[in-house]
Structure formats: C-alpha cells, structure tokens
Amino acid sequence: MKVKKDDIVKIKSGKDKGKQGKVMQVFPHEGKVVVENININKRHLRPQKQGEAGQVVEFSAAFDVSKVQLVCPKCGKVTRIGCTLSEDKKKTRICKKCKSSI
Ligand SMILES: [Zn+2]
Structure with missing residues (x-):
C-alpha cells in the first residue's frame, strides 16, 4: 500500500471519478481505502425507541485502492x-x- 492516512487522492473510476479527497482510513490487508466525502453510501437506521423516526446516516464506504491516484501535496x-x-x-x-x- 502506497497510500497512507491523510494523503490526498484523486478518484480514477466510479461515480466519484475525478474528485479529490483526503484518505481517512486504510485497510492494507483488504487493499481498501476510505476517502472523505467519496463513495457516499446511505444506511437506514431503524428507530431505537417506539415513536422515534428512523434515521438515514451517510458515510464514506471503503473501496479499492486501485481506483485512486495519489496527489502530491x-x-x-x-x-x-x-x-x-x-x-x-x-x-x-x-x-x-x-x-x-x-
Ligand atoms: Zn510532487
């Protein structure tokens, strides 16, 4: 893995192609990275208590490190x-x- 946490990377493919973001997390064994504001997924949470509304939480999902290129700071x-x-x-x-x- 040549990409480290806090690196700035550019996305090569997928729905966020061409965007740049900061690396939040790396998973060397899986070869995956999490990049801030990239590959946003939504997770619907059920209400914890009766009468509460469910929530939609947005989070940056991990994706393959081969889809990013490092941007030199x-x-x-x-x-x-x-x-x-x-x-x-x-x-x-x-x-x-x-x-x-x-
Ligand atoms: Zn340079």
Whole structure:
C-alpha cells in the first residue's frame, strides 16, 4: 500500500471519478481505502425507541485502492510514488514528478 492516512487522492473510476479527497482510513490487508466525502453510501437506521423516526446516516464506504491516484501535496499533481532509503535507513516516499519527499 502506497497510500497512507491523510494523503490526498484523486478518484480514477466510479461515480466519484475525478474528485479529490483526503484518505481517512486504510485497510492494507483488504487493499481498501476510505476517502472523505467519496463513495457516499446511505444506511437506514431503524428507530431505537417506539415513536422515534428512523434515521438515514451517510458515510464514506471503503473501496479499492486501485481506483485512486495519489496527489502530491507539494506540486499538486497526480503522481506516482517512489521510495528511497535515507541516510538513517528510514524509508522516504518521493513524488516522481517534483522529487520532493512526501
Ligand atoms: Zn510532487
């Protein structure tokens, strides 16, 4: 998974194609992400008590990480990510367009 929480991504396909949003959650094992205000689903909740109205709750559903492209926070372009090891052996992600670490 190259996408991390708080990354900005652009949606490549589906009903939200072309939109951008912030990654709220990643599920590395499933290969899925949740992006703020993207892939909105509605869930109807039954009333908890008698006499109460049911509620409709909107939430961002997880979807396949292959449907998103990372947007570089430095240059603002859709980009791919490279990885380098820095001198202290830490992995750094690098924007392949502007070469800044992100
Ligand atoms: Zn960049």
